[in-house]
Amino acid sequence: MVRFSNNVIGLLNFLTFLLSIPILVGGVWLSKQGTTECERWLEKPVIALGVFLMIVSLAGLIGACCRVSWLLWLYLLVMFLLIVLLFAFTIFAFVVTNKGAGETVSGRGYKEYRLGDYSNWLQKRVNNANTWNRIKSCLQSGKVCTEFQTKFLNDTVNEFYSENLSAIQSGCCKPADECHFTYENSTSWTKPVNATLDNPDCSAWDNNPDTLCFNCQSCKAGLLQNLKSDWKKVAIVNIVVLVFLIIIYSIGCCAFRNNRQENWKRY
Template identity: 60%
Template sequence: MVRCSNGLLGLLNAGVLVLAVVALGGGAWLSHRASTDCERFLERPVIALGVLLLALSLAGLAGALCRASCLLWLYLLALFLLIVLLFAFTIFAFVVTNRGAGWVVSGRGYKEYRLGDYSTWLQRRVENAGNWAKVRSCLQDGKVCQKLADRKETVTQFVNSNLSPIQSGCCKPPTGCNFTYQSETVWIKPTGFNTTTDDPDCTTWSNDQTALCYDCMACKAGVLANLKNDWKKIATINIVFLIFLIVIYSVGCCAFRNNRQDNSYPAWK
């Protein structure tokens, strides 16, 4: 008779099987819906996750319900490696996103961001020309600044807006540049503007709607601020998922022990 731990392991893996099907369906949906490279970015990782969960769940179901000790041992080994990798990634995510926060600007409803406030590892990722070219392309494809420009706000409404980190860093010049507001994405440089200003973003800014501040340090900092928030959320979800995997692993170890004990009995018993 299949013992309680074997049945519970089978039930848990049935749940994982459902998650695998959902992940594969999500990957297929992204593949069908995506119209840009940025939208396709998650397609392969989601499909890969679905395939991994599918393989693990099927192995766990077979090992638990069919009492295949060898298959269950391979399943537990793969599950242990997955737990270690997820734990390492979670720690890494918290470490590299520990630094960095927006600066409150007097008289403004939004914050501004500085690249130097973030971890060296993250800074190097966005300072790499190849990486930033892809991010820049995604920002343009996503029409982040165009959506901001479509608000058609007055200067009073704009300065009191709660802008996202990317909108604050990429769609307008830094407040310290003292540019005159014309619209959300059009700013006039003051007469006699000094090109040797301490803030290079003031020189980098352009009213060209395809350029704006996409190459500014503030834009890169805004992207990292957004990335930091996303990674914090992912790391929190990982903790919950890790607890779930550890429970499955513990039940799997009990089922593996049961299988070995059952298989060690003489056939006549």
Template identity: 60%
Template sequence: MGFSNLLSGVLNFVTFVLSIPIIGAGIWLAKQHNTVCVRFLQWPVIIIGVFILLVSLAGVFGAWCRVSCLLWLYLFVMFVLILLLFVFTIFAFAVTNAGAGQALSGKGYKEYHLGDYSAWLQRRVNNPSNWNTINSCLSDAKVCNGLDNQYPTLAQFNASSLTPIESGCCKPPSSCGFAFVNATYWNESGTTPPASADPDCKVWSNTATDLCFNCTSCKAGVLQEIKQDWRKVAIVNIVMLVFLIIAYSVGCCAFRSNRRNGAYGGGYGKQSYP
């Protein structure tokens, strides 16, 4: 076995092992309470991870067994995979680039606005069919349960570090000027002029199953947590992409070595002699 074949096999075995964290990242996304309701986000990660796993296995057998036809197929598919992973990673960074929480004076938590996020993500959550599913899922997950016991006073609530979903879905926006009763129950105080009030103020409901789940701030909170999770997955993808490019380069050397030695048919019985 030539050095390039051996190295290609080793690198593809490493790539095979590294594909497991990609699949794991997709499964992790599927189990996050903020993304379990958004099925269009985690499946591409899982599919790419499984694809990398299968392609890496083909590369291992093609290099170590000197099966040139399998190695050629591996290189072609690997090139397509690298291109897809590169495009997907750029896309993930692009759609999650915009959007950030707004710090509030005297508050430990931030608030989020839907218009700050990318148009692509906004379209996903603004689609009535998508949001009805997400809304129902978040309500069933009871993401706001326990906040009233956890932060019984206004001072404790203001000092809290709410998650983006808790901030956007479990309370009205601060601009509404509602009076605190508990973390999930607020009364209108009449201090905010109607002309300048956030439209979410009219959507807010003290009903435990409604709260602010239909607010644009809730959609923004969902997108913020998705953004945070996707950024973590995108970093894993970048590491994987580097290894794939290295493995592909070495695989090209192995394929040229096989051709140079006349191993077009490949296999264990095909040997070349000086």
């Protein structure tokens, strides 16, 4: 029973070490094969995660199985910091995603999204030109609106208005309803003649498939709505991971205590 905690920590870290290998290989593959801004942006975090998991798991594995107390102490310190950071991020995710929701439009199957409805922190992130250019590149390379056009191309105006569009489709692939554009097809709209377009998104719209409403505030809002939904899911998963990490940390503390007791017995 004394060695049980050491064996559990050793086994878990061995599995983590095996997990780090495909993650690291995936990051290296992205760095070599990545052709889009999205893929190039992902490569560094993926490589960093793979290296981090590999180093930490080796420290825990050697510390627990070889009775190297200082390595196990280092492993526990990293685990403690990880628990604190994960807890802080979970609280932060709930706070910054608390505001914002789509607005229901009469006679429409979709909602409209306004950037001002979301938290100031999120607004600042997407209003940064460099950040938005990277995000826009991802949306364009992901062919979000190309698939949108293909799916709804043959819709009549009434059929289109009844479609249940996603937040990004509503914000990036069509003009805002308040612009009162004339519908031709899913990604081709005619601006009203001599109309006063108070909403800057109305001027930003272009029928060019590479432009559409990717420069609109509504597109940024649609992205934040997606982000809000995803972060809330991640926050819930984080709670489960936190419980798991706390259990592992407790077992690790027992293994560390076992190491110290055995070291005392030797002397």
